[in-house]
Every structure is written in C-alpha cells, then in structure tokens.
Amino acid sequence: MNADEFNKMVDSIEKLTLNDRSLTVTRESSHALGQGFRMGFLGYLHVGITVDRLRQEYGSEVDIYTSLLTL
Numbered sequence: 001m002n003a004d005e006f007n008k009m010v011d012s013i014e015k016l017t018l019n020d021r022s023l024t025v026t027r028e029s030s031h032a033l034g035q036g037f038r039m040g041f042l043g044y045l046h047v048g049i050t051v052d053r054l055r056q057e058y059g060s061e062v063d064i065y066t067s068l069l070t071l
Contacts, residue, residue: 005060006035012058013037016050023050
C-alpha cells in the first residue's frame, strides 16, 4: 500500500469510528507488516460489517490478520 492509500484508509477508519463507538482502533507498526491498525470488534459479524463498510462506502481494500486469545 502506498502513502496515498494509507492516508485514505486513515480517513476511512476515522469516519467509521464516528458512527461506531464499539470499534476500537490503535495505529501500529511492525517490521514484518509495516504500518497498520490494531482494531477491536464485538465479534466476527462486527468484523464483517466493518470490512464491508470500508469497501462499499469508502472504496478501501482491507487485509485482516486475526489473533484470538482463549482462556
């Protein structure tokens, strides 16, 4: 993703968080993946809805890497 696409994604996520207070977002950076976001959702349905909204409303493409912690 180039800088313009990343800035577009930043704007898109900021707009989403205005309407969805249950979505938590933290900017992250790693050597392996580069810049990105750590996002918290209410469940898999919430993930699907958020990804669909990013694609349909803002024209953003999303790569999702999940990690689950079960106790």
